[in-house]
Amino acid sequence: MRKKAIIYLHIGYWTLVYIQVLLVGVGTGVLGTYFDWKLFTGIVMPVKFLQMACSILFFYMNYLLLIPFFLKKGNIFKYLSALIAVILILTPLYYVTEQHVYPLLGWKSYELDLDFSSALMVTISSCFIHIFLGLLLSYLMDWRTIRTEKELAEKEQLKTELAFLKSQINPHFLFNTINDIYALSQQQSEQAPGALLKLSELLRYMLRESDGTYVPLAKEIAYLENVIELQKIGQKGFSYVNFRVDGEPAGQMIAPLILINFLENAFKHGVFTQEQEPIEILVHIDKNAMYFHIENKINTFKKDKTGGIGLANVKRRLALIYPKKHELLIEEKKATFIVDLKINLT
Known part of the structure; x- marks a missing residue:
């Protein structure tokens, strides 16, 4: 008072x-x-x-x-x-x-x-x-x-x-992407300018536009798309991700960088280099709620020693930002890792 x-x-x-x-x-x-x-x-x-x-x-x-x-x-x-x-x-x-x-x-x-x-x-x-x-x-x-x-x-x-949880976004992806773009430039590849542009958009979003408590959902989706495209470049085209958006994200707001951990986890521990076993991602917007679904086949031969904090990070952020306004289900079914997230955006 x-x-x-x-x-x-x-x-x-x-x-x-x-x-x-x-x-x-x-x-x-x-x-x-x-x-x-x-x-x-x-x-x-x-x-x-x-x-x-x-x-x-x-x-x-x-x-x-x-x-x-x-x-x-x-x-x-x-x-x-x-x-x-x-x-x-x-x-x-x-x-x-x-x-x-x-x-x-x-x-x-x-x-x-x-x-x-x-x-x-x-x-x-x-x-x-x-x-x-x-x-x-x-x-x-x-x-x-x-x-x-x-x-x-x-x-x-x-x-x-x-702020601390947001700063824990895995930097290895950025370092690898920079190396990939450098390799493309050395080869004078036509992909290099486009990849550099996507990386600059990605960094701008991470360092500037994500400072607020909430950002437009459309920008968060565009950020995920840029990450996927850069990942494909790093895999020389052998990266298969089916990314689909249902509904209209315009006018909706979401906490920034809240979905990237799930995508990073799929790239770290999943199989995505085979066309018949792609990473499946769905973002569905229904009125004032967003449903996020991602599933990938688990790579039993790949062990990422730097992992372990990604999912704990996003669980903590969801609990802090969306208390009693989100539902998160994480499960494994027949060597498939599945994440279903619902967030009430109001």
Whole structure:
């Protein structure tokens, strides 16, 4: 809550207290048997305002000075001593206003003259509720501050963790691609310019466009297509991937680089160099949901020692970004690795 809002709440509270005091005064018949507007505005309103001003003075002395400087620092004795001192200081003020100031305005709170001991008892009784309110508000504000700081810390931790997880995208693919493009340029291949363009688009997406929490789904799909095309170049054309998109991705947003781990996993541990056993990928968009399906034949002869963090990475990111808004099923069936992912994009 902003400071301005807190100030407005304080002003609103004391305004309501003032209105309540005025209504009580009218209800108890201080104006006599009929309502006298002149008497109300000329005497009752200023007198009640002065009475409330004493309460406000005590409340904020306790709330802003005594509680933070003594009580919250663990010195209860000093706090109680200071509280008694403030009450003793306010008692003469209350006594003077009751005996000398209010009569000048035409107001007398008591039929008999008020002595100092009576003034002290009245001051203590009127201050008691404000002592309690000051303590309650002070510790409530502390609780609110602690909760806000905790939420900010959790958000920063989440942000840091997501950035770290995103940075774990496998760099080996990029290094291999650069080497492949270099080889193509050495051979003066016509594929080299196109491959270089796709790599620049891929890097631009990874380093710039994926900085936000969400990106257009169409760009995420285009990123996957570029990765597949570059992989085909690296395999000298012997890379078979059936990539299909159903539905309209325009207008839909998704967390960036959330699908690439599944594709990398298929390239690392799957068979994709045989036309009869391609990697099958389907992206289906249905209203506000996206369904992602990928399956590949498991390569039992290929062991990638650098693997192991890809799927754990994406599971963690999905849990952080789409809590209770995604369904992930990973299974093996007859030497086939299958991933089915549903994400609610709303």
